[in-house]
Amino acid sequence: MACIDLHKKPVEEEEKGLKESILLNHIERKWINSRGLGDVFDFTDDEIAKIKHCFLSLDDDESGAVGIDELEGPLIGLGFYETREEVIEMIESVDDDGSGQIEFGEFLTLIRNAENS
Numbered sequence: 001m002a003c004i005d006l007h008k009k010p011v012e013e014e015e016k017g018l019k020e021s022i023l024l025n026h027i028e029r030k031w032i033n034s035r036g037l038g039d040v041f042d043f044t045d046d047e048i049a050k051i052k053h054c055f056l057s058l059d060d061d062e063s064g065a066v067g068i069d070e071l072e073g074p075l076i077g078l079g080f081y082e083t084r085e086e087v088i089e090m091i092e093s094v095d096d097d098g099s100g101q102i103e104f105g106e107f108l109t110l111i112r113n114a115e116n117s
């Protein structure tokens with residue numbers, strides 16, 4: 001799974017925080033796996049790290065969420081959607097908290113749904 005960095009911004013600090021959160025997440029996942037419950041995970045640790053990197057590259061305002069203004073250009077430009085309205089519908093389909101933004105957990109849902117369709 002590769003990510004096209006469409007915004008080319010430095011992410012050193014974000015990557016440091018990401019590595020720390022991945023380590024904690026890895027420890028938690030290892031504990032769950034050790035109890036035979038690993039099949040509840042949809043993504044491996046490496047996949048989550050790559051997806052998080054992609055997510056951070058889209059998060060122009062570094063808010064921890066991506067919205068229509070951050071997603072419209074890349075998604076239409078890459079041919080995933082044709083109109084702004086389609087992108088809005090996609091956001092609404094995974095926006096569990098109704099914020100109008102996609103947080104990382106919701107982004108994982110979006111990726112999971114895309115892989116399953």
